[in-house]
Amino acid sequence: MNGSGIIRGLLIPLKHFFGTYLDDLKWLGKKYYNSEGIACRSSAEQRGIFSVQYPEEKLPVPEEFRFIPFLIYDEAADGTRNIRCTACGICSKVCPPQCIWIERKTDPESGKPISQPAQYVIDIDLCMNCGFCAEFCPFDAIRMDHDYELANTSREENNIWNLQRLLKPASYYAEIRPKNFAQEEAERAEKAAAKAAKIAVS
Ligand code: SF4
Ligand code: SF4
Structure with a gap:
């Protein structure tokens, strides 16, 4: 159907938008400044948009991460x-x-x-x-x-x-x-x- 691709594309940001609030409700604001919350935000289980309160919070880097x-x-x-x-x-x-x-x-x-x-x-x-x-x-x-x-x-x-x-x-x-x-x-x-x-x- 003409336009179905556009609709499906628009549904993706919408899913992330609502996922953000559902995630906030699930954690009741206790997702920040603790190791459990950091582990969740570093994993594939994370839903929606999230923040990292850097430099107070840091997400662990994967083993193959390269710097100097x-x-x-x-x-x-x-x-x-x-x-x-x-x-x-x-x-x-x-x-x-x-x-x-x-x-x-x-x-x-x-x-x-x-x-x-x-x-x-x-x-x-x-x-x-x-x-x-x-x-x-x-x-x-x-x-x-x-x-x-x-x-x-x-x-x-x-x-x-x-x-x-x-x-x-x-x-x-x-x-x-x-x-x-x-x-x-x-x-x-x-x-x-x-x-x-x-x-x-x-
Ligand atoms: S100079 Fe040293 S660091 Fe560079 S390749 Fe040779 S052994 Fe490895
Ligand atoms: S020192 Fe040279 S070879 Fe080694 S990571 Fe930096 S740019 Fe690459």
Whole structure:
């Protein structure tokens, strides 16, 4: 029938309009500033139009949410930080806006390069949050962070992140991306076991 598509289209906003008031009645105004309400508004069960009282309220981001990358270090039993990055430069090569700069360490005696970064810098104003650096890193050394509250008033002082600013422990990565972390750890353990078995045979 002519015009039926338009009517069906108009019914959708109408459904959301009434859904908003039905939802308000169901919650009797107790949907805000509590974890139950936040969980509902983050789920597919949410009906109608809703607000988030940011910054007092924040909806949790999904595991695959990407913002600025960070570099991972593993904590040894004696508290030493073992930085995973080997300064191979792959992330810097694949970065579309070319916002990563890496300086490799050199052996003070021989002057030969060492597989560690002396400095690692990201201009976070240029970063487009694409995640290529994390995807291409062969050492699971760089991953995308969830922290999006980075507003400040000085680009020069605050938006050029160096190695110290970018480093975060593996435990932080496990906290924000538990599924990814578990999968990568299982793969690493499998590779290590295969390598050990190969050495034992030879
Ligand atoms: S973060 Fe990964 S890809 Fe980038 S330099 Fe370090 S090891 Fe290489
Ligand atoms: S997320 Fe994309 S733009 Fe940002 S540093 Fe990584 S590769 Fe570059």
